[in-house]
Amino acid sequence: MFNMKKPLISIIVPVYNSQNFIEQCLKSILNQTFTDFEVLLINDGSKDKSGSICDSYIKDNRVKVHHKKNGGVSSARNLGLENATGEWITFVDSDDYIHLDFLKNFCESINNKNDFILQKVVRFDDNKSNEIISYLDTEMDQINFLNNYSLHPYYSAPWSKLLKRKIISDNNIKFDPKIAFGEDALFNITYLKYCNSIKTINKVGYYYRDTPNGLSKINFNxxxxxxxxxxxxxxxxxxxxxxxxxxxxxxxxxxxxxxxxxxxxxxxxxxxxxxxxxxxxxxxxxxxxxxxxxxxxxxxxxxxxxxxxxxxxxxxxxxxxxxxxxxxx
Known part of the structure; x- marks a missing residue:
């Protein structure tokens, strides 16, 4: 039986009512300078044209689209994890976009010891942009990482990070659908337990769009x-x-x-x-x-x-x- 070569990186993109931004997001992914990847678009019951826009990209054999009943961003990301085949996993939100060298930056830091790789993030809106996550080029263990970086929503977000799929699957790590805020912080803390070395990169790779209805805009509960x-x-x-x-x-x-x-x-x-x-x-x-x-x-x-x-x-x-x-x- 013919076996297709599995990609090095799986990019999971949860999609919900993002018709105004999804094409910019997908173009930034598909134009990456590093090309050994797959894209899993998880349409979480969008009510706008997001689903049909996703389907229009199936002609690129790196793109796989999954349509599901609306269940929230955690269930969408979990479906992506279940279907990912890459050795490494990264997440991109559908209203954001990535630098052309985003994946290349990650791949330059892949070695036998690094289990968690992170790069810098810029937040932007219609009027301004500013760097919200900054890193030096360094490697550290769990304790040093926890001493240097906190669970503020920006630092705990799933995007701008590269994770090993084997660690996730072997330890059954998933996003908790019971909570509507902080599920990414819980996911990262759980994943970090199994990491020997964490690598941070002094390069901007991820552009986070600050929108009134973004995925992270959740009230106190x-x-x-x-x-x-x-x-x-x-x-x-x-x-x-x-x-x-x-x-x-x-x-x-x-x-x-x-x-x-x-x-x-x-x-x-x-x-x-x-x-x-x-x-x-x-x-x-x-x-x-x-x-x-x-x-x-x-x-x-x-x-x-x-x-x-x-x-x-x-x-x-x-x-x-x-x-x-x-x-x-």
Missing amino acids: FENDKYLFHKIKSKLLEYVPENTDANKKILEKQLIYVCGRVINSIYAGKKKNDLTKTSSLLKDFFIENEYIIYHLYRKSKGLGFILSCLLKSKQIFLADKLLKHIIFR
């Missing part, structure tokens, strides 16, 4: 954010145990953004709230994470230290009052 916090922390604790001050600093750095989201989602912009409910939330969630709370508010004129002490001593009523003062002042 308590259940989502609480679930995300616990999942990320549990994954981190598998290889960064909470047993030293140095490790706690890593956990602070990685969890501070999600922790802030949880606090904001508890109060949801309301100065008045059900203290009984809030007390339960604070008791169940924050007392064991008081050092992260302190880190979050450490620059608030000593209020972070006071809040940390209140949580340690389970003074929930006063902690609630102080949180409201910090949030609504």
Whole structure:
């Protein structure tokens, strides 16, 4: 039986209602200076012309189109992972585009030890552009990477990264469809556990379009954010145990953004709230994470230290009052 040569890289593009941008995205992919790749376009139930635009590119034998019922970006990326055949995986959002040397930059850093390769990102809109993710040319282990880079949404996004498909498939790593925000951070933290060496590249390869309806524009949601916090922390604790001050600093750095989201989602912009409910939330969630709370508010004129002490001593009523003062002042 004739076996077609598998591509070195699979590019997974989740597509949803992006008819205005998808062609720029696809042209930037298909015009790459490095050509040993496949493109998996996952049309996630688009209601505009995105699906038919994707189909029009099937004439290029590197392009494979999958149409599915709308299920969210996580389910779309997971379908891409299930059908990818490349040795390496990268993701591109359908309203973004990539530099002509994006794949070439990655391939120059592929060796026997690097498991995770990342390059710089520029954010742009109709009026301006600026670099939002910067890297030096360096290789590092997990701990050094976690010490240098946090789980801010830009750094935790799946795009601008190259990952080994074998690591993903061997460890059944998927995007969690239960959450609508931070699923990429959880995916990356889970993947990072199995990486021996992480390579960062001092070259701009990815252009992120800042649009009002972009994939990352998600409002606060308590259940989502609480679930995300616990999942990320549990994954981190598998290889960064909470047993030293140095490790706690890593956990602070990685969890501070999600922790802030949880606090904001508890109060949801309301100065008045059900203290009984809030007390339960604070008791169940924050007392064991008081050092992260302190880190979050450490620059608030000593209020972070006071809040940390209140949580340690389970003074929930006063902690609630102080949180409201910090949030609504």
